[in-house]
Structure formats: structure tokens, C-alpha cells
Amino acid sequence: MGDSKLNSLSKKIYLQLENPSEDNTLGDRDKVINILKDKYTNVVMSYEAMKKLYPMCRDNDFKITVTMLKREYDWIITNIESGDTTNNHYGLAVDLGSTTIIMQLVNLNNGEVIAEESIFNKQIKYGEDILTRIFYTKEKKNGLEEICKSTVESFIDLLNKIKEKTHINVYDSSMMIVSGNTTMTHFLLGINPWTIFQSPFTPVFNESGFIKGKEIGIPIKGYVYCFPSVANYFGGDLVSGLLYTEIYKKNEISALIDIGTNGELVIGNNEFLVAAAGAAGPALEGGISKFGMRACSGAIDSIKIINNEIIYTTINNEAPKGICGSGIVDLISELFLNRWVDFSGTLIPGNSPAIIKIDDEYAVEYVCKEKSFNGESLIFTQNDINQFLTTKSAAHTMVAYLLEEIGLSLDDLECFYVAGAFGTHLNLKSAVTIGMYPDLDDNKIICPGNTSLKGAYKLLTNGELLKEIEEIKNKIQYLQLSNATDFLGKMRAASFIPHTNLELYPSVKEELIKRGILK
Secondary structure (H helix, E strand, O other): OEEOOOOOOEEEEEEEOOOOEOOEOOOHHHHHHHHHHOOOOOEEEOHHHHOOHHHHHHHOOOEEEEEEEEOOOOEEEEEEEEOOOOOOOEEEEEEEOOOEEEEEEEEOOOOOEEEEEEEEOHHHHHOOOHHHHHHHHHHOOOHHHHHHHHHHHHHHHHHHHHHHHHOOOHHHOOEEEEEEOHHHHHHHOOOOOHHHHOOOOOOOOOOOOEEEHHHHOOOOOOEEEEOOOOOOOOOHHHHHHHHHHOHHHOOOOEEEEEEOOEEEEEEEOOOOEEEEEEEOOOHHHOOOOOOEOOOOOOEEEEEEEEOOEEEEEEHHHOOOOEEOHHHHHHHHHHHHHOOOEOOOOOEOHHHOOOEEEEOOEEEEEEEOOOOOOOOOOEEEEHHHHHHHHHHHHHHHHHHHHHHHHOOOOHHHOOEEEEEHHHHHHOOHHHHHHOOOOOOOOHHHEEEEEOHHHHHHHHHHOOHHHHHHHHHHHHHEEEOOHHHOOOHHHHHHHHOOOOOOOHHHOHHHHHHHHHOOOOO
């Protein structure tokens, strides 16, 4: 018997069974179970796999390879192949985002990521935001089926892209791990998420267990496992993030925040985990502005104001088409530090010729029409600024509220993890300047990248972590923001730049004094 050294969720094991004889009349299935049960307790065989035993065993001198999957309480044999196919052992890790889906093909013998591809979620055609998509399922007779089909089509497109790139038959994959928010997981499985947004806001399921890919339209040989959710806004993507960062194992107190379409926050350590979440809107994906866009070619991703002139960079150095989330954070930070806006975020027209008036509203022109990709001035209006400050104040208030609820202060936080692609590209100094993130030492703010995807990979390559997912779920105390005392009052205070209480932002206060804005 030979199998991989990697402790992956799926295993392929080559077996050479004893030929049947008058002295050995044990059935083929039972021989397989007997060989495996000493090392792998509680082994069962699927009916589909059992049907393959004859004539395969006899045609191949009883030399076969079994594929086994580790579930919560047993190992299930999902496939049987002739000869030794252990070198052909692959799994898939997926981050199922409402905007973008990312998929990795992983060699389950050694953990190597062979390929990674991404695609826009085809659900977008039914609504840019999640709530619009949910209403579509209520208003259209076949709305749920359409959205489910578009999700599965996105997965199939990714599988085909990876197959074309690697020349590996990804459809042979024995396991797929999916991290997504609560609604996305419902859509993937074809289950209506309407109850998530209807009082008392409970999902149809938190945990879906292991499902054959073919049952949900994903044409792989293996099974699909979706990370469980904790609540309506606290999905499997955050559970995956916790698994990756290991906050739940550490003595020191840490926070994990992920601000995307939803805003989600967890604070805790090996003794407790407290979480809150809420809708954050499309602001951080550039969705608030006419020229807002996702972080792709031609998007302005960083801005500085030097000698009263806006200097910017774009992704892939293309002519600017618009501005993405990290560019917006830089823009507002620079407007504030150069006194183009005041503490409330209101534009001050006399302070720069780039502040112009359009249709009775002031706006800042950050790219003139001569330099833009489409020959149109790129502007950010007063209303755009106001909307963004509302979103950033929600992020700040969530942190302040949770800390207050558990009787801690910012000084008690050892690590502040900023998850997601947004955190990766963000200028942290700009985020602190506008009051989006707390004013902590630079070494305490950590941007680990896409923790949703990294957690999926981690589980795929280490089946023992299934037990820890259960531990994470049971440890989390989820607080409903709707029950928060004076949450809106706190948000109003946090909607100023960086905050009405400047003592919370000593480094920003110091910079303002240095620039002569404060005395």
C-alpha cells in the first residue's frame, strides 16, 4: 500500500489485493476496507465506487488505486481506478466572491499550486450588489435557477481555463474547497437565500457538508465542501480567514477585518472570538463614483498631491479609465492633508483649481480629459466623498463597538489583520489618515492577502483542520449590529476625517501639526 505524505483532505492509495482463492473468499470491497481500516479508521465505500470493482479488479490482476475523502467522522472511498494512478492527484481551492471568483489547481501529493485563474462572477448581470440579486430571485419565476446556473458556469469557465493552461484534466479532481459568504454559498447550491435578509435573518443552512460535484452541476469526479457560515453576514470566507490566520490559537488578542461588499470583523484569541458584520456597500470596489472601477488595467490605484498637483499611478501603466478602492483612499487622504477638503470632508473650492463645479455640485478633477483613456475628465464629487466617508465610518465604528463590548482598547490588540485584495493594495498610512483603520504601529497592521482563498488551500492540503473549523464555529459569539447602542451616533463621529476625536489618531494629529493645519 502506498500513499502521499501530504495530509490532504483527499488521498489516492495504490493497493495490490490478494487474488481470490478457495482459501480466500472475501469480497473485493471487503478486502479493500480491511487493508485500509488499520491506518484509516471508519472507512466506507460509496455505491458508485463499489460498482467499479468488477470487472476492474480481475482485469488488472487486483492492482487498483482508491481515492478516499476525509469527512468529519469517516473516510469515504469515492473512486476506484485500474493500476497505479497516484501521480494524478489534484484538488481545487476556490474563493467565491460576489464580484470575482478565484480558483487554484493544487497537486495533492506535494501541495504545489499548479495554476491560479480568476473570472468575474457571472451573477453580476443580475445585479452589482447582493441584495439586487436576491430580489431578482423573488421577482422572477426562474430567478434562482438563473443565478445558480450563472455561478456554476463561472466555475466551469475557470476549470476550462486551467485545463487549457496546464493540459491537466481538472475534471479528475477529487476535492474542491469553496470559501464564500453566506449568500454566495446558497446561490452555488441552488438554495434561495431570501431568509438571510428577512427577519430574523437566518440562513437556510450554515453547514452544507460534502456534496458530489455532479449533484450541483460542477463536473468534477470528486466532492465539493463549502466552508460553513456563522450568521447572515458572517460567511464561510471569514471562517476560512480565521483558519488561515490562526487567531483562534494565539494567546495575544488579534483582529481580522475584511471590508468588501460586506464588512466583517472578528476580535479574539485562543479563549474567545467575538464577531460582527454588516453590509458595507460597493464603495471600496469603486462602486460609488461614476468613474469608480474594480482594480484592473487602467484603474488609478495610488495618488499623491505634490506642489498642489495630483500625481497618480495606474494598473499596468495604462491611460487612466477610472479609480479603484485603493486610489479613492489615497485621494481622500491627500485632499485632506493638502487642505482641499476640511475635517468633514467638504471640498474647499478656493484651495485648488482642480476643484470645479458641475451641476451645482463641487467635484475634484483628478485627471483632465486630455490625459484620460476615454477623453473625458475623471472627477470625484462631493457626494462621492460623502458616500465613501459613510463606508469608512462603518469600518471604524465596527472596531470601536466590538472593543467596547468586550471591555478592551486598541492598546490590547497585538495584530490587526486586513484581509482581501483591497487590504493588499491599500496604502495603510492613507487608510489611517482618513480614519478607516485604527492608528496602530505599522508592525501591528498585517495584510495577509486573500485569506479566504488561502484558508481553502490550507484545508485542502490538511484534512485534520476539519476539526478546527468546528472549534472556530463553536467559539464565535456573533453580535448583531442592529442591537448596538448608539451605533449611528458613533458612526456620525467617525464620518469626520479622521474622527471628531483626534486623540484617537495621534500620528495623523502629528502630521497635521507638521503641515501647519493644526497648532
